[in-house]
Amino acid sequence: MxxxxxxxxxxxxxxxxxxxxxxxxxxxxxxxxxxxxxxxxxxxxxxxxxxxxxxxxxxxxxxxxxxxxxxxxxxxxxxxxxxxxxxxxxxxxxxxxxxxxxxxxxxxxxxxxxxxxxxxxxxxxxxxxxxxxxxxxxxxxxxxxxxxxxxxxxxxxxxxxxxxxxxxxxxxxxxxxxxxxxxxxxxxxxxxRIVEVADAARRSIERDLHDGAQQRLLAMSVTIERARKELVAGRQDGAAELLDQLASDNREVVTELRELARGIYPPLLTERGLVAALQSTARRSTVPVTLDIAEFDRPSRQVETAAYFCILEALTNAAKHSGATEVLVTLRGHPHLSFTVSDDGSGFDRRQVAIGGLLGMEARVAAAGGLLTLQSEPGRGTTLHAEFPPASPA
Known part of the structure; x- marks a missing residue:
């Protein structure tokens, strides 16, 4: 039957x-x-x-x-x-x-x-x-x-x-x-699910604005202050150079905001990958940045984006808060993607400092399946380290 x-x-x-x-x-x-x-x-x-x-x-x-x-x-x-x-x-x-x-x-x-x-x-x-x-x-x-x-x-x-x-x-x-x-x-x-996705998208946009354009604008404010000091000191050439840099940074911020509004951010990261985006960021940084990159293959977009914005915020924090004179960014692609951002700044006591930005970085890395750790002590600088899981075999 x-x-x-x-x-x-x-x-x-x-x-x-x-x-x-x-x-x-x-x-x-x-x-x-x-x-x-x-x-x-x-x-x-x-x-x-x-x-x-x-x-x-x-x-x-x-x-x-x-x-x-x-x-x-x-x-x-x-x-x-x-x-x-x-x-x-x-x-x-x-x-x-x-x-x-x-x-x-x-x-x-x-x-x-x-x-x-x-x-x-x-x-x-x-x-x-x-x-x-x-x-x-x-x-x-x-x-x-x-x-x-x-x-x-x-x-x-x-x-x-x-x-x-x-x-x-x-x-x-x-x-x-x-x-x-x-x-x-x-x-x-x-x-x-729709509500959760909408909330996640909103939080993602907030993080992207905070970690990307906002950090750029903060860096520009530092440059503006430096240009003002150059003008006060009568160093016209130095001020002109900083103003040229501001004009270039402003164009890049406008482009990044435009691309972010389209859901494609940032353009250099999308087109050429994490290494090129970090090289561009290092050149713009107000604090000297040394890049140490080895054995690197381009990761997934989610991992790449999480790594880029976390490194970007770490560089911005080093320039804005730590008083660092140098930052070292170490990037490794094998056996899995990992990065370390170390500065020689003043450091801080995590128990006495609001760490909202760190929580945002931790959430971004966790969403990509990674783990973020931070080490900092007053007077001994700050080290940010992240590990991402190996890519699944094709």
Whole structure:
């Protein structure tokens, strides 16, 4: 039997489950009614219902091979013929079943909504309306002629015929409710993800502005102060050189903000990679920077971005807060990406200093799967070190 129904395996799990429930209910009701018939309760109504059930089962058994080629369409068409046959035959034999049989004419439409296109749904809508109306009319016509004076005949036929129809309707409603619950849960989950993604994007933009353009602007403010001092001291050439540097830095900041607004930041990092971006940053730094780069292959974009902005903020902090005269940036690419930023500045006591910027760097490195550590003591400089996991093999 499992091999005979293997064609249903390609169906959606909910539809496959409904088809099997329908077949089991029909088979069980047919066997029960056949047993009653063999026990001596022989009557035309019983014979009609038995015939209708057997043909309905045959129709259901024809659908699995067709489902391999036509999918859900074949299954629902088979279910439609089976339901209509059962509705008409059951109503003819036992008009008392009319409320149920009229409902059965609408089952294929309810089942088909998630799986069929507009044309098929329109056709099934016509079948549901015309079928249920026809069955109701047939039931009223047969009611005066087919009701048996012997109560047990009607009772037996109804008791045997009712379960498969009720089972299909019950499981259909249950399946629809289950799908509704799942969709509701998925909707809630998707909304939560959207909020989380939006918050993460906002935090990312905040970090990018803080670690990128804001740091550049702070560095420019230092340069402006240096230019002012040059002018006060009467060193026009030195002031002019610093103003040229400011003009260049301003153009780069404008470009970086423009690229950041487009979601592509910074342009040099995107186009040429971490090494080129750090070389450019080192040239602009107000504190002399030494780059020590070895065995370097370009990492993933996420790792590259995290490393760049962390190094950029470390350089800015060294220039702004530490009073450092030199910064050493060590970058290694094997066996995995790591970097160290060391300065000879005044250092600080982490217990007495707000470390909001460090938390932002830690979050950025952690998001890329890395680990960030910081060592600093008053009078002994600051060392920032990060390790990123090896790249997954292609």
């Amino acid at each position: 499992r091999n005979a129904l293997a064609g249903w395996d390609a169906l959606d799990p909910a539809l496959r489950w409904l088809m099997r429930i329908n077949l089991i209910a029909l088979t069980t009701a047919t066997l029960a009614l056949a047993a009653v018939y063999l026990l001596g309760f022989k009557h035309t109504a019983v014979e009609i219902d038995l015939g209708v059930m057997v043909v309905s089962i045959v129709i259901m058994l024809v659908t699995p091979p067709l489902c391999r080629r036509y999918g859900a369409t074949a299954a629902i068409i088979g279910l439609t013929f089976s339901a209509l046959l059962f509705a008409v035959g059951g109503t003819w034999a036992t008009p008392n079943l009319t409320p149920l049989t009229a409902l059965l004419a609408m089952v294929p439409l309810l089942v088909g909504f998630p799986y069929l296109g507009r044309r098929w749904i329109t056709a099934l809508s016509i079948v549901a309306v015309a079928g249920s109306a026809s069955v109701a009319a047939l039931g009223e016509w047969r009611r005066t002629e087919a009701l048996n004076d012997v109560w047990w005949i009607n009772a037996i036929v109804i008791a045997a015929s009712l379960p498969p129809g009720v089972a299909v309707v019950v499981f259909l409603v249950r399946g629809a409710y289950t799908r509704l619950q799942e969709q509701s849960s998925q909707l809630v989950e998707s909304r939560m």
